[in-house]
Amino acid sequence: MKDRKFIPKGPRSGSKPFNRPGKSAGRPARRERDSHTDGPVILYGWHTVTMALANPERNIRKLTLTENAAKRLADDNIQTRIAPVIVRPQDIDRLLSPDAVHQGLLAEADPLPSPDVEDLKQEGLVLVLDQITDPHNVGAILRSAAAFAVKAIVTTARHSPEATGVLAKAASGALELVPMVTVPNLARALTTLNEIGFQTVGLDSEGSEDLSDITLREPLALVLGAEGTGLRRLTRETCSVVARLDMPGEIKSLNVSNAAVLSLYVGASRLGLMKP
Numbered sequence: 001m002k003d004r005k006f007i008p009k010g011p012r013s014g015s016k017p018f019n020r021p022g023k024s025a026g027r028p029a030r031r032e033r034d035s036h037t038d039g040p041v042i043l044y045g046w047h048t049v050t051m052a053l054a055n056p057e058r059n060i061r062k063l064t065l066t067e068n069a070a071k072r073l074a075d076d077n078i079q080t081r082i083a084p085v086i087v088r089p090q091d092i093d094r095l096l097s098p099d100a101v102h103q104g105l106l107a108e109a110d111p112l113p114s115p116d117v118e119d120l121k122q123e124g125l126v127l128v129l130d131q132i133t134d135p136h137n138v139g140a141i142l143r144s145a146a147a148f149a150v151k152a153i154v155t156t157a158r159h160s161p162e163a164t165g166v167l168a169k170a171a172s173g174a175l176e177l178v179p180m181v182t183v184p185n186l187a188r189a190l191t192t193l194n195e196i197g198f199q200t201v202g203l204d205s206e207g208s209e210d211l212s213d214i215t216l217r218e219p220l221a222l223v224l225g226a227e228g229t230g231l232r233r234l235t236r237e238t239c240s241v242v243a244r245l246d247m248p249g250e251i252k253s254l255n256v257s258n259a260a261v262l263s264l265y266v267g268a269s270r271l272g273l274m275k276p
Contacts, residue, residue, distance in 0.1 A: 044102040051173030069104030135161035139170020140257035146174035207244035
């Protein structure tokens with residue numbers, strides 16, 4: 001993607017302490033979340049960059065702002081953590097793809113750390129993505145995952161988009177809220193989830209029964225396949241059950257990001273997780 005052309009390097013800077021309400025202080029040891037990213041993570045847009053600035057685990061290498069964006073940050077009492085570079089909007093335009101809506105903010109950052117599958121807490125909901133490659137879809141799924149307090153998203157190191165640029169913008173800050181677990185082999189990761197107590201439910205139009213009719217329990221992992229191809233054979237075989245999403249209308253299939261939010265709603269409702 002063109003967003004990856006952003007090359008300038010800036011000095012590293014440590015982050016100031018920041019306590020996010022409702023988050024546990026103790027977290028498992030992690031690898032870099034974006035271990036397949038060959039370079040810094042590029043973040044742009046208001047929500048994406050300000051959420052990164054508020055995340056103590058996100059090391060910001062360089063921050064580029066327009067004068068208007070810098071003033072808005074100051075007015076909202078948002079700390080930049082490092083001295084920003086002030087430029088004209090056109091200077092940021094040249095560093096990104098033509099359709100990138102940056103709102104005067106561009107950050108170069110280190111990838112976030114990532115937990116191992118076996119270290120995931122045995123509670124709540126987890127999403128597993130089987131080679132979903134469109135960064136807009138994965139970003140939208142991340143945003144929905146944050147809304148439903150999903151504990152983690154498991155995805156493959158290959159055949160998945162990098163957590164940068166377009167994906168980060170579509171996620172609208174959710175990259176800082178939902179841990180992404182990158183694995184080399186999805187079937188093996190699903191086997192591990194089964195072994196540590198997760199109910200792994202694959203979503204497929206050819207599923208044996210409707211998701212709403214299945215007895216669901218925590219911890220629950222919902223597995224989504226790519227549009228068109230759906231779940232791969234080995235993924236289907238490794239899930240404890242494969243379910244479908246029945247709908248009353250003439251169109252029986254949904255965009256994968258819409259299928260994700262619907263399955264999350266069904267899962268969270270059935271597990272009693274909808275109360276804040």
